[in-house]
Amino acid sequence: MKIRLISILLLSMWIAPLILAQQTPQSLADAELPSLLGIYKDIHSHPELSGQEERTAALVAKELRAAGCQVTEHVGKYENSKLKAYGVIGVMKNGDGPTVLVRTDMDALPVQEETGLPYASKDVAENDEGKDVHVMHACGHDVHVAAFIGTARSLGKLKDQWHGTIVFVAQPAEEIGTGARALLKDGLYDRFGKPNFALGFHDKADLQTGHIGITEGYTSANVDSVDVTVRGVGGHGGYPHKIKDPIVLAAEIINAWQTIVSRENNPLDPVVITVGSIHGGTKHNIIPDEVKMQLTVRTYKPNVRERLLADIDRIAKGCAAAAGIPAELAPIVSVPKDLVALATYNNPELTKRLVAIWKKSLGDENVEIVDPTMGGDDFSEYSLPDHSIPAVYFHFGAVDPAKIVEFKRAGKELPTLHSSKFAPVPEPTIRLGIIGMTSAVLELMK
Numbered sequence: 001m002k003i004r005l006i007s008i009l010l011l012s013m014w015i016a017p018l019i020l021a022q023q024t025p026q027s028l029a030d031a032e033l034p035s036l037l038g039i040y041k042d043i044h045s046h047p048e049l050s051g052q053e054e055r056t057a058a059l060v061a062k063e064l065r066a067a068g069c070q071v072t073e074h075v076g077k078y079e080n081s082k083l084k085a086y087g088v089i090g091v092m093k094n095g096d097g098p099t100v101l102v103r104t105d106m107d108a109l110p111v112q113e114e115t116g117l118p119y120a121s122k123d124v125a126e127n128d129e130g131k132d133v134h135v136m137h138a139c140g141h142d143v144h145v146a147a148f149i150g151t152a153r154s155l156g157k158l159k160d161q162w163h164g165t166i167v168f169v170a171q172p173a174e175e176i177g178t179g180a181r182a183l184l185k186d187g188l189y190d191r192f193g194k195p196n197f198a199l200g201f202h203d204k205a206d207l208q209t210g211h212i213g214i215t216e217g218y219t220s221a222n223v224d225s226v227d228v229t230v231r232g233v234g235g236h237g238g239y240p241h242k243i244k245d246p247i248v249l250a251a252e253i254i255n256a257w258q259t260i261v262s263r264e265n266n267p268l269d270p271v272v273i274t275v276g277s278i279h280g281g282t283k284h285n286i287i288p289d290e291v292k293m294q295l296t297v298r299t300y301k302p303n304v305r306e307r308l309l310a311d312i313d314r315i316a317k318g319c320a321a322a323a324g325i326p327a328e329l330a331p332i333v334s335v336p337k338d339l340v341a342l343a344t345y346n347n348p349e350l351t352k353r354l355v356a357i358w359k360k361s362l363g364d365e366n367v368e369i370v371d372p373t374m375g376g377d378d379f380s381e382y383s384l385p386d387h388s389i390p391a392v393y394f395h396f397g398a399v400d401p402a403k404i405v406e407f408k409r410a411g412k413e414l415p416t417l418h419s420s421k422f423a424p425v426p427e428p429t430i431r432l433g434i435i436g437m438t439s440a441v442l443e444l445m446k
């Protein structure tokens, strides 16, 4: 009996390290999923607008601390003094080695949720203009937070497989393009170390769960917000010959802008000019003094961006001159600097390295090279304007494969990100987010 006991003891001593050694990003993701699902649903039901991420940030700080990070809260310096700083930084140290930045975003959108999910958001919040708006995690930043916490927990348990420092960045205000800049302005790299690599991820509303989608080179666009005020001389709607109509002029300018895209731009350089908002006038029979427009302008290359913004200004003023608007009433075109998100560039060498590791751990068929998009994400800030910090921003699928087939068959488009009907399938999406991010970090710090 005694011999049997001793042999069992010896056997368990021999097996225990083996069990530990068997821990993988996959096994850890599976073990953490039930608890992360609870966290996900909690965040989904309590979304917070950009610059108001108080509750989410507190939850992330608590979780990062529990995962073994040294946590600093309230990081961030905004230009807009109305925004409070809810950036959370968690530093996980494990001896000498590279510094790797892992980023999630945390904010939600002013959208009224229509998913019908039992944990759908019913929350209303006051926006910047003091108006009450419905709030929803319509971009999946709640999925990102859950996967980010799962990644921190996993890497905390895999310390025998990596060396160096991981800087976990829970970034606020991605949707308004200012959060990353606010963190950097508050000394992110001076206070917590300049990373050798930066990693970010985003769920994808047209990619099946279990798949990683990745683009080499530019993956998302420069996003510029442009404000235009077209001025005229208002008056009676029945006497157009006595006034200068800014509404007709605005219509002409909008069409002329599209010729920048079709006639002035190299077709091999992707660009988008969208007028998302136009407001002018109060009544049928009054021609107003001005029309205000808001544009989003998307490009990849810095020189194309500069030229396009100059073209928008030139064409607006040229059209006004042609309409006989006096020079002192020329359109006012402004590009608010604090609303710019620069294009995200996936370092080609780093991308190849991570694709190889993902193919090995997930299977070739589960890693897709996807097209870049004209969407934007201020993750680009972390690699600095000259891309001197190699960065990769990858996508992970959020849609049930059967749903993709069903929609395709019906000739329908799946709900996009920012749609009130966007409902990622939580478990497999969060799971892959953890595995994708954890295995990428391990590759860079092994």
Ligand SMILES: [Zn+2]
Pocket (backbone or CB within 6 Å): 139, 175, 417, 418
């Ligand atoms: Zn978004």
Ligand SMILES: [Zn+2]
Pocket (backbone or CB within 6 Å): 139, 140, 141, 174, 202
């Ligand atoms: Zn997003």
